[in-house]
Amino acid sequence: MSYKYHQFQVVGRGLPTETDEQPKIYRMKLWATNEVRAKSKFWYYLRKLKKVKKSNGQMLAINEIFEKNPTTIKNYGIWLRYQSRTGYHNMYKEYRDTTLNGGIEQMYTEMASRHRVRHHCIQVIKTATIPAKLCKRESTKQFHNSKIKFPLVFKKVRPPTRKLKTTYKASRPNLFV
Amino acid sequence: MPFKRYVEIGRIALVNYGKDYGKLVVIVDVIDQNRALVDAPDMVRGQINFKRLTLTDIKIDIKRVPNKKTLVAALEAADVKNKWESSSWGRKLIVQKKRASLNDFDRFKIMLAKIKKAGVVRQELAKLKKETTA
Numbered sequence: 001m002s003y004k005y006h007q008f009q010v011v012g013r014g015l016p017t018e019t020d021e022q023p024k025i026y027r028m029k030l031w032a033t034n035e036v037r038a039k040s041k042f043w044y045y046l047r048k049l050k051k052v053k054k055s056n057g058q059m060l061a062i063n064e065i066f067e068k069n070p071t072t073i074k075n076y077g078i079w080l081r082y083q084s085r086t087g088y089h090n091m092y093k094e095y096r097d098t099t100l101n102g103g104i105e106q107m108y109t110e111m112a113s114r115h116r117v118r119h120h121c122i123q124v125i126k127t128a129t130i131p132a133k134l135c136k137r138e139s140t141k142q143f144h145n146s147k148i149k150f151p152l153v154f155k156k157v158r159p160p161t162r163k164l165k166t167t168y169k170a171s172r173p174n175l176f177v
Numbered sequence: 178m179p180f181k182r183y184v185e186i187g188r189i190a191l192v193n194y195g196k197d198y199g200k201l202v203v204i205v206d207v208i209d210q211n212r213a214l215v216d217a218p219d220m221v222r223g224q225i226n227f228k229r230l231t232l233t234d235i236k237i238d239i240k241r242v243p244n245k246k247t248l249v250a251a252l253e254a255a256d257v258k259n260k261w262e263s264s265s266w267g268r269k270l271i272v273q274k275k276r277a278s279l280n281d282f283d284r285f286k287i288m289l290a291k292i293k294k295a296g297v298v299r300q301e302l303a304k305l306k307k308e309t310t311a
Contacts, residue, residue, distance in 0.1 A: 001223070001224065070223075071214070071221065071222040071223065072242065073206055073208050073214055073242075096208050096209045097208065097209075098208065098214070098223075098224050139209075140209075143207055143208070143209060146186070146240075146241045147185075147186075148184075148185065148186065148207050149183045149184070149185040150183060150184055150185075151180035151182065151183050151184065152182075152184060152227055152232065153180075155231075156228070158193070158194060158228070160193060160194055160198055161194075161198075177180060177182070
């Protein structure tokens with residue numbers, strides 16, 4: 001599974017000056033499509049928190065963080081701050097996924113579809129793996145059932161490869177399972 | 178009219194699209210409305226969309242997300258492989274695969290066998306026709 005958003009750990013600090021020989025080192029975990037964007041985002045956030053810019057700072061390390069257990073399903077809670085047409089709002093969203101990167105990607109696509117919020121207007125405040133008992137949203141809680149059972153209601157017969165796809169079909173499809 | 182094949186933990190499904198096309202997998206957990214966690218003895222446990230699965234009639238008895246050993250043991254206990262290969266769906270797939278892997282000499286042999294079979298059928302038909310007219 002290839003994910004669009006990768007998680008990076010970015011470490012940086014302001015450049016040492018005569019007054020400040022050992023400036024404080026800051027570390028951030030953020031999501032970006034690639035390393036270059038991650039470094040840029042790091043400076044963006046750091047500028048908002050401390051009086052330091054990329055021109056008077058230095059990047060110390062950037063590492064990609066990979067999912068520890070991509071074969072288990074987890075419930076992710078994501079706290080975000082987004083800009084709508086009328087102002088800034090905070091939001092808490094829950095997603096069920098195997099990896100955090102998958103959950104973040106779901107979040108971005110859902111914000112785009114439900115609220116028309118583009119990627120650059122979203123700031124991820126915090127993410128956490130939520131145990132099943134503490135989940136707040138019904139749409140994630142409905143899958144916390146060890147005896148889950150439901151039928152697949154519509155069956156669409158697809159060609160097994162895109163190469164065998166045709167524009168016209170001889171008959172209307174039968175969608176019954 | 179009611180549904181007979183359900184998405185549930187332990188349901189065997191056939192992958193009908195993508196890299197694992199043609200594999201039999203076990204639904205080991207449900208992620209959300211569109212995705213399931215599936216597992217098979219020869220693949221790493223991973224997520225797959227329901228659109229890529231076709232459910233079968235076979236269901237095995239496992240708990241939610243068993244480890245690989247338990248899964249393989251459960252598959253052996255339920256004798257999934259034989260049940261699948263003796264079902265009409267499974268048999269059809271085997272025949273399809275065989276047909277796709279024939280070489281020219283095999284196709285020649287099949288042609289001869291078909292002619293022979295048609296000859297025998299026609300002889301019997303002629304005999305029956307003679308009896309009805311007589």
